[in-house]
Amino acid sequence: MGDGLKPQNNLECLQSGSACGNVIIRPATEADAAFVHNMMCQLETMEFDYPSFLQRFSRQLHNPNYTCLIAESGGLPAGVINLKIEAHLHHECPTAEICELVVDARARGGGIGTKLVQRALRIAREAGCEVLELSSNGSRTDAHRLYERLGLSKTHWHMTMPLEQEER
Numbered sequence: 001m002g003d004g005l006k007p008q009n010n011l012e013c014l015q016s017g018s019a020c021g022n023v024i025i026r027p028a029t030e031a032d033a034a035f036v037h038n039m040m041c042q043l044e045t046m047e048f049d050y051p052s053f054l055q056r057f058s059r060q061l062h063n064p065n066y067t068c069l070i071a072e073s074g075g076l077p078a079g080v081i082n083l084k085i086e087a088h089l090h091h092e093c094p095t096a097e098i099c100e101l102v103v104d105a106r107a108r109g110g111g112i113g114t115k116l117v118q119r120a121l122r123i124a125r126e127a128g129c130e131v132l133e134l135s136s137n138g139s140r141t142d143a144h145r146l147y148e149r150l151g152l153s154k155t156h157w158h159m160t161m162p163l164e165q166e167e168r
Helices: 010-013 030-044 050-061 112-126 141-149
Strands: 023-027 066-074 076-086 093-103 130-133
Touching: 023 112, 030 050, 030 066, 030 076, 030 093, 050 066, 066 112, 076 112, 093 112, 112 130, 112 141
Parallel strands: 093 130
Antiparallel strands: 023 066, 066 076, 076 093
């Protein structure tokens, strides 16, 4: 690949980190479950239970408050964004939240994350949202640079507390 030639196949596109031509962004479907599961496992560096994940994924695909989009590069899925739009009591208009954004590790640096966020922004604006929000782990400095470059800023604290699950 260092010879200046264009990648010859779809896998080379992902491995080179280039967009390899047009990036197509489309709605996720049930057929994308394995890819989205893999992306969530990459995001959290852990293996999620697949049957449990499938239930959550299916519920969200059928929930009109969520929009899950897949970015394809070179004909292969390369990234996913999951957007939630809902009303809050402390906002006059709906808010949009990027719940998850993951670009496959082999495709990062090619502009796919930017294209996914730009599409989410367009959807949020069309829905009349007044703000786009997201939370990001403090260690994800590359993601933070992307978000700041796209116009997002740090305005709130995001706090969490793990809850112990009661035995059933």
